[in-house]
Amino acid sequence: MQLPSALLENAVNELARLPGIGKKTALRLVLHLLRQDESQAQALAQAIVKAKTETQFCNQCFNISDGAECSICANKQRNQQLLCVVENIRDVIAIESTQQFNGLYHVLGGLISPLDGIGPDQLHIETLVQRVEKGEVQELIFAVSPTIQGDTTIYFIQKQLQHTTCKITTIARGIAFGGELEYADEFTLARSLTNRLPVNQYIQ
Amino acid sequence: MQLPSALLENAVNELARLPGIGKKTALRLVLHLLRQDESQAQALAQAIVKAKTETQFCNQCFNISDGAECSICANKQRNQQLLCVVENIRDVIAIESTQQFNGLYHVLGGLISPLDGIGPDQLHIETLVQRVEKGEVQELIFAVSPTIQGDTTIYFIQKQLQHTTCKITTIARGIAFGGELEYADEFTLARSLTNRLPVNQYIQ
Missing domain, CATH: 3.40.1360.10 (Dna Topoisomerase Vi A Subunit; Chain: A, domain 2)
Structure with a gap:
């Protein structure tokens, strides 16, 4: 794919490095951004850099966090x-x-x-x-x-x-809600039979 | 979807504003970026902003361009x-x-x-x-x-x-009706350029 602008090509190549995004999709995204207000491109760029540079991993549970301790660990409730x-x-x-x-x-x-x-x-x-x-x-x-x-x-x-x-x-391992019994793999079905529950316990 | 970090949530929301990208995909992309080197996030952010702020439209053909005249118009060959x-x-x-x-x-x-x-x-x-x-x-x-x-x-x-x-x-109408030009395969598109027809013959 030959692009008429080196700047455009650069943006497409950078976006296409993300998983599941090919060159055509990347081009569609960049051209969409070009049609939008400049503030949207700026906000997107800033949000990406901030998420990368300012997020940390919680020092207790290693969940992603805005500070040294994540909001879940900090919640004493x-x-x-x-x-x-x-x-x-x-x-x-x-x-x-x-x-x-x-x-x-x-x-x-x-x-x-x-x-x-x-x-x-x-x-x-x-x-x-x-x-x-x-x-x-x-x-x-x-x-x-x-x-x-x-x-x-x-x-x-x-x-x-x-x-x-x-x-x-x-x-618990078992058949998912809405899952068809006939399509379940043998291992899951066998497990869900072994770990069967009394109906009154299951219905709660 | 509740996210454990406001910075993460912001990046996900900004990415999810792009066409064809939902919240789950956006989250996957941001988490991918978090696992990569910081330079990749910086390069992506910079490329997006540069593409938006520095590209122009060619003043002759309105193609996207890095300068006042696009590379195609500038090519005297x-x-x-x-x-x-x-x-x-x-x-x-x-x-x-x-x-x-x-x-x-x-x-x-x-x-x-x-x-x-x-x-x-x-x-x-x-x-x-x-x-x-x-x-x-x-x-x-x-x-x-x-x-x-x-x-x-x-x-x-x-x-x-x-x-x-x-x-x-x-x-030439080698392209199926209702088909979008950008998704046509190159061979069909090339053929349709070669077999172009005068308009009065085509409109009959």
């Missing part, structure tokens, strides 16, 4: 004894949007995956163990992907916490 | 007697990428569309007529979308140029 362990920040956002969880989080920053060269040292596992060892946390809920990597990570952390009294649980 | 009339800059880029056209362009900036309140005065039609009246242009090739608006625009401009000797043609 939340249950400090309940800790939800997730892979990344998107999982925190997903769980927060359910409005069903009132505890704190711990973002691992990934899952143990020897094939990708990710070992426990590259994740925030040591800080998690330290948090639990302080004794305040009563329950650790693992909300990680049901994959080999997820299971490995759970297993590894559980081993590290054997000497504590902290209860370790994982979110 | 190109056939100055051949003028391709297009709706917008994306069409110029699409035709240029076929490498089948060696003339100059004239970007109308839209098509006549009374329903959308776009009349001839809002388009670069007067300047086109003046360019042709200078006498150098021998042929005007319309490469506009095959829609009612496109046909209306061709008809209107043709009427305005009846007193000149300029030949008026249109690209």
Whole structure:
């Protein structure tokens, strides 16, 4: 694709470096911005730079934050004894949007995956163990992907916490609401059969 | 969607104002940028602002340009007697990428569309007529979308140029009706340039 302007081309190339954005989409976005008020382009540029330079990671849970402590950890109304362990920040956002969880989080920053060269040292596992060892946390809920990597990570952390009294649980695996039974994979279906619940407990 | 950081939320909101980008996609893009080097966010922001503030429209053909005259108009190797009339800059880029056209362009900036309140005065039609009246242009090739608006625009401009000797043609309808020019494959677009027809033959 030959572009008539080097400045345009530069903007297109920069946008096309983002995941899922090809050159044609990038061009459409830049041409859209050119049609808008200058303030919109300025606001977008500033917001991107500010998000990159000024956001931090919470020094307790490693969630993204505007300060040294994230708004979730800073909220003393939340249950400090309940800790939800997730892979990344998107999982925190997903769980927060359910409005069903009132505890704190711990973002691992990934899952143990020897094939990708990710070992426990590259994740925030040591800080998690330290948090639990302080004794305040009563329950650790693992909300990680049901994959080999997820299971490995759970297993590894559980081993590290054997000497504590902290209860370790994982979110339920089963058939999704609205999911068709016949399209569910055998593993999920088998799990949901094994972990069946009394109807009165399920209906609550 | 509740985000844990106001800075993050701001960046997501700004990105989500772009066409075809929803909040979830915007979040994915911002989180990607946060994982990258700071220089990438800076480069992206700078490229966007520069593209918006420093690009101009060529004062002859209204193509996007880094200076007062675009690189196509400035290129004296190109056939100055051949003028391709297009709706917008994306069409110029699409035709240029076929490498089948060696003339100059004239970007109308839209098509006549009374329903959308776009009349001839809002388009670069007067300047086109003046360019042709200078006498150098021998042929005007319309490469506009095959829609009612496109046909209306061709008809209107043709009427305005009846007193000149300029030949008026249109690209062949190798492109499906209802298809957008910018999404056509290069081969079809190149063929339709080669097989252009005189307007009176086409309108029959």
